[in-house]
Amino acid sequence: MSAVIALSGLAASAQITASKAFISAPSDVFPLFDTNTRMDMVDYYNSGLSTPSANRMDGRSSVTDMSPQSLTVKISESSSAQLAILTAGSDTLIAVVSTVAAPGLDSTVKFYDKGWTPLQGGRYFTAPEWKDWVTPGHDTSEITAYAPFMLSSYYIDPAKGTLTITNNLSTFLDEDIYTMVAPALHPSLVYKWNGKRFSL
Template identity: 30%
Template sequence: MKHLLSVMLIALLAAVQAQAGGIRDFLLSEPGVVFRTLPQAARAGLVANAELGKSRTTEATNRMGNTSKIDTLTTDYVAVQLSGSSSIALKMLNKGKADTVIAVIETVSTPARDSRITFYDTRWKQLPAKKCIKQLPAMRDFFKPATPKNKLNELLGDIDFQLIELQWTGAGFNTLTATHSLKSFYSKEDYQKWAPYLVDTITYHIEGTTLKPDKKQ
């Protein structure tokens, strides 16, 4: 009973703080839709130690028996390593003081890395992706504009799995970088037929609560 009351208190306190707090408060208030294997009490312990500068030496065991830890924690960005093969990164997108979106990147290794991004409001209600990014990156976007249409369709037809890793990079983690994983998933021989037509990365910048593709890519 005492443990249950402690968990409920943590959840209540986090929910109140998240209304006007930073990313650490949203990490604590997340109800378990994103962090399905890492309960709020474990997250609270990781945050407390990260804020004391102990994030690199502090770990927690999640519900799957894997080791979880916080890799990076700033006022508006947090990266959590859930296990050796999965991670979650939260980034606050702000437009003034009243409008905030939480962008969540979940990444798994297959063994090539593959990600998905979802968006939530401050009450953890999922938002339509198109509200925050006009078009999610797809494998087609990595091919150079000069690639002939027939050749493009042929090359896309040879790709069985569209594996794309998403990361927050750059100063203040304010750039969304999409990187295709073809080189690490397919054989060297297979990759060579795509390589001349590809760009390695696509980047997006933050404008308020939306992500816009950078020009000249």
């Protein structure tokens, strides 16, 4: 039932497309691109061109994936962002996932209303703790003895109403150590959007 609610809600928000939200975003959300640059990036993608656009740090950026409800932009060689359109009750929300290589990919997510007013993220998603990553029969101490923090990347699939969080510790820990702790860790966690928040 929750999946039906999520999908119907996501469909209802289709009038606010990801590309329009990307273009209209305030400068503090995407500070490296002005509005005209964002328009160019969307036009290049729609035209099937891989032409990158110059950003304010003299780098090259481009839209790499786009649908009515989601847009992904490669900001630099070590950073990217995904913008996803969601619906919470009668409200349309915009989620922005920011991902950096640190050195493994690591993400955060922020939420905004359709007018780009920042929202309290904890209302819509709570990042997983170590206990959420640990597989049955194991203990968090088996991991935290070797890994002081988790590295994980986020991807929102609005069509499915999911937020998938991928474990990237293998890019941070030595291969031998990761092989030892891997059985105690889930490779990924999938959160479902229930029309109000993402929950495990």
